[in-house]
Amino acid sequence: MSRKGHKMKIAVYGYGTVARGFIDILKSYSGGNFELLKIVVKDRDKKRDIKPPLLCFEKDDILRDKDINLVIELIDDADDAYDIVVSAMRAGKNVISANKKMIAGKQEELIKISENNNVSFLYDASVGGGIAIIRNLEDSYSDENIKQLGGILNASSNYILSQMHNTGVEYSEALKVATEKGFAESNPALDVEGIDSKYKLVILVLHAFGLPVDPDDIFTWGISNIIKQDIRFAKKKGSKIKLIASAEINQSGKLVLSVMPHFITLSSLLYSVEDESNGIIGRSVFLGEQFFYGKGAGGYPTGASVFTDLDAISNGHVYKYKKYRKGNFPDYTKDHLLEVYLRSPAGSKKVMIKFISVSESWSDNEYDYIIAVTNLKDLYNKREELKEKEYFLAVTSQV
Amino acid sequence: MSRKGHKMKIAVYGYGTVARGFIDILKSYSGGNFELLKIVVKDRDKKRDIKPPLLCFEKDDILRDKDINLVIELIDDADDAYDIVVSAMRAGKNVISANKKMIAGKQEELIKISENNNVSFLYDASVGGGIAIIRNLEDSYSDENIKQLGGILNASSNYILSQMHNTGVEYSEALKVATEKGFAESNPALDVEGIDSKYKLVILVLHAFGLPVDPDDIFTWGISNIIKQDIRFAKKKGSKIKLIASAEINQSGKLVLSVMPHFITLSSLLYSVEDESNGIIGRSVFLGEQFFYGKGAGGYPTGASVFTDLDAISNGHVYKYKKYRKGNFPDYTKDHLLEVYLRSPAGSKKVMIKFISVSESWSDNEYDYIIAVTNLKDLYNKREELKEKEYFLAVTSQV
Numbered sequence: 001m002s003r004k005g006h007k008m009k010i011a012v013y014g015y016g017t018v019a020r021g022f023i024d025i026l027k028s029y030s031g032g033n034f035e036l037l038k039i040v041v042k043d044r045d046k047k048r049d050i051k052p053p054l055l056c057f058e059k060d061d062i063l064r065d066k067d068i069n070l071v072i073e074l075i076d077d078a079d080d081a082y083d084i085v086v087s088a089m090r091a092g093k094n095v096i097s098a099n100k101k102m103i104a105g106k107q108e109e110l111i112k113i114s115e116n117n118n119v120s121f122l123y124d125a126s127v128g129g130g131i132a133i134i135r136n137l138e139d140s141y142s143d144e145n146i147k148q149l150g151g152i153l154n155a156s157s158n159y160i161l162s163q164m165h166n167t168g169v170e171y172s173e174a175l176k177v178a179t180e181k182g183f184a185e186s187n188p189a190l191d192v193e194g195i196d197s198k199y200k201l202v203i204l205v206l207h208a209f210g211l212p213v214d215p216d217d218i219f220t221w222g223i224s225n226i227i228k229q230d231i232r233f234a235k236k237k238g239s240k241i242k243l244i245a246s247a248e249i250n251q252s253g254k255l256v257l258s259v260m261p262h263f264i265t266l267s268s269l270l271y272s273v274e275d276e277s278n279g280i281i282g283r284s285v286f287l288g289e290q291f292f293y294g295k296g297a298g299g300y301p302t303g304a305s306v307f308t309d310l311d312a313i314s315n316g317h318v319y320k321y322k323k324y325r326k327g328n329f330p331d332y333t334k335d336h337l338l339e340v341y342l343r344s345p346a347g348s349k350k351v352m353i354k355f356i357s358v359s360e361s362w363s364d365n366e367y368d369y370i371i372a373v374t375n376l377k378d379l380y381n382k383r384e385e386l387k388e389k390e391y392f393l394a395v396t397s398q399v
Numbered sequence: 400m401s402r403k404g405h406k407m408k409i410a411v412y413g414y415g416t417v418a419r420g421f422i423d424i425l426k427s428y429s430g431g432n433f434e435l436l437k438i439v440v441k442d443r444d445k446k447r448d449i450k451p452p453l454l455c456f457e458k459d460d461i462l463r464d465k466d467i468n469l470v471i472e473l474i475d476d477a478d479d480a481y482d483i484v485v486s487a488m489r490a491g492k493n494v495i496s497a498n499k500k501m502i503a504g505k506q507e508e509l510i511k512i513s514e515n516n517n518v519s520f521l522y523d524a525s526v527g528g529g530i531a532i533i534r535n536l537e538d539s540y541s542d543e544n545i546k547q548l549g550g551i552l553n554a555s556s557n558y559i560l561s562q563m564h565n566t567g568v569e570y571s572e573a574l575k576v577a578t579e580k581g582f583a584e585s586n587p588a589l590d591v592e593g594i595d596s597k598y599k600l601v602i603l604v605l606h607a608f609g610l611p612v613d614p615d616d617i618f619t620w621g622i623s624n625i626i627k628q629d630i631r632f633a634k635k636k637g638s639k640i641k642l643i644a645s646a647e648i649n650q651s652g653k654l655v656l657s658v659m660p661h662f663i664t665l666s667s668l669l670y671s672v673e674d675e676s677n678g679i680i681g682r683s684v685f686l687g688e689q690f691f692y693g694k695g696a697g698g699y700p701t702g703a704s705v706f707t708d709l710d711a712i713s714n715g716h717v718y719k720y721k722k723y724r725k726g727n728f729p730d731y732t733k734d735h736l737l738e739v740y741l742r743s744p745a746g747s748k749k750v751m752i753k754f755i756s757v758s759e760s761w762s763d764n765e766y767d768y769i770i771a772v773t774n775l776k777d778l779y780n781k782r783e784e785l786k787e788k789e790y791f792l793a794v795t796s797q798v
Contacts, residue, residue: 025685029542130686132539139538140531140707143428269671269692277688286424286703287529289676291692293668304685308539 021299130301210323420698529700554696609722
């Protein structure tokens with residue numbers, strides 16, 4: 001795989017926000033050791049500012065084009081993305097992707113395919129927008145014993161929560177603005193239900209702890225049920241509510257994963273992560289606490305991250321997956337106690353969640369409120385029934 | 400330079416906090432592709448927990464030892480460090496250093512020597528302790544148009560300022576504790592006068608902007624004159640005082656550099672950087688604002704950073720200095736307006752600093768206080784006379 005110094009001849013799949021951001025950046029660095037040959041899209045009828053021969057519609061043409069040595073996959077659909085990425089690697093082409101759903105669901109398989117075909121497969125833009133979190137995990141944490149990793153990984157839901165906290169708007173209004181600003185996925189449920197964060201967490205966990213995890217095996221609770229009362233209560237407690245993807249080694253040395261809203265106080269660096277920004281905290285034995293902050297969405301920050309991967313590939317960079325390859329990863333458990341805040345329609349709460357100890361509970365005309373300790377395992381086991389309910393659930397502290 | 404996969408056979412110079420931290424980390428990763436052959440120290444009479452043949456006193460023995468392919472220089476004295484680093488590179492050995500004074504003073508020469516001898520010369524531990532800021536600048540910012548870079552780069556002075564702000568102790572008491580905790584340089588003036596931060600800024604500026612700068616050409620003002628009144632005034636303004644190393648492109652597209660105390664409000668991510676932590680903000684055209692946070696001192700965080708460089712060298716990594724090599728860097732200017740807070744012994748202030756416009760001024764029995772706009776160039780030109788004075792000077796805002 002002698003790619004070092006080779007000219008990168010590029011095909012981009014997709015022409016959405018990130019693709020256009022990336023292509024703008026590419027143009028601004030004219031004279032670099034790369035050339036954009038093709039932009040492949042699906043919909044023939046959409047109006048675009050690009051034309052054939054740069055624009056093309058046949059994804060398989062690219063695979064047969066021996067000139068192209070780098071495929072950059074920036075489309076929405078995970079199944080199509082999988083086909084493109086796998087076929088490209090099998091055709092001996094390096095691949096950059098930003099498709100967290102596709103990567104999280106197939107990470108081990110994709111690693112093997114990239115190995116077998118002796119190509120680079122990089123995807124730093126899939127997590128944390130412009131934050132180079134995967135490169136940092138690979139370069140600075142490949143031998144570090146990580147105790148905790150996580151934070152705010154979804155720009156759209158963080159934008160909604162920031163707006164609700166800082167301007168007092170309702171959820172629906174904040175969601176509308178987030179969508180208009182282009183921070184939300186084409187299906188906003190992926191953002192607000194925590195699913196996007198969950199995929200990103202799965203990707204990080206393989207690099208940080210070496211452990212491959214099935215996304216469905218992580219308890220994931222979003223923010224779509226949040227109302228002003230929840231924000232008001234958080235403020236009273238000196239907190240902001242933030243959607244947190246969390247990976248933590250518990251006291252028994254086992255890894256606990258979750259995506260849930262958390263009450264975050266001023267003492268946390270995550271408190272200041274506002275709007276479409278992302279923030280990731282790492283805590284490890286030798287490096288101590290570190291924090292990575294940057295724009296979590298938008299064409300330019302994410303496009304710049306793609307450009308960084310392009311630069312890395314042109315220098316022969318591949319991910320090493322040191323911990324994963326060693327197989328020396330922690331056990332994964334959901335048997336973990338959390339203190340949570342639960343707001344539920346009056347009279348409904350006792351049925352669904354088993355509480356171990358209650359520290360506060362109160363009611364108003366419409367809702368019952370409780371702050372109590374529960375087991376993550378119990379939440380996970382009841383996840384399907386819980387989804388039906390109009391509960392707002394948030395972690396107040398790890399127990 | 401085919402080092403990839405080569406076993407790293409290591410000589411460490413120095414046995415202080417960072418060296419011992421690094422060696423502990425090395426031991427904890429037994430089975431890695433490296434071997435510690437020698438630890439070289441100067442003082443033969445000091446009691447240590449290591450013995451010959453690992454311990455040795457003759458620095459030149461290492462240079463003649465063909466087995467050793469990596470020299471890790473972790474001593475205090477910049478002149479000795481220079482000799483060690485240059486001789487090692489000339490003898491064909493890769494070098495890791497954490498000596499910011501030596502690197503800042505000789506960066507261009509050292510780059511040439513490493514090139515001419517076809518060896519790696521890495522020094523991520525020289526700036527930001529455990530924060531991989533140089534790697535991030537090299538990997539994510541090598542093509543980014545950076546508008547601003549800087550922050551808290553000195554652990555000891557930040558520890559002092561945090562303690563003064565949070566516990567109300569006097570400067571002298573806080574300095575004592577910082578020294579006991581091992582955060583301070585052996586000569587604490589380097590920390591509290593901003594000199595350590597200045598060297599680190601020079602190193603960052605070459606990677607971030609491509610521009611080599613003479614450390615003496617940067618206006619540098621420390622915190623050694625700070626008293627409780629300054630802290631109290633900052634609190635009244637909702638601020639903390641932090642020692643900030645700052646590189647910023649001004650409105651004329653020129654680079655402005657300074658090391659000065661700043662009033663930092665809650666709206667800045669630097670507000671939450673406490674004690675021995677460091678925090679660095681980068682603002683660039685495509686990535687937007689990013690923030691890097693971690694431990695800025697201590698044997699383990701800094702030792703872990705050295706270990707990361709070792710891992711990088713064993714993978715054949717060298718710094719690319721992309722912007723520096725292109726020679727496409729901004730002009731450097733000191734002609735730049737700042738609003739500053741100046742506290743001076745009663746009756747002394749008008750003599751020394753030319754103020755362009757005054758927004759507040761008041762006095763008490765002992766001191767005159769003024770908040771006014773001045774020119775950085777004027778501060779720089781009068782730097783020698785200013786040093787004689789018991790002024791406390793801090794930036795309240797960029798103008």
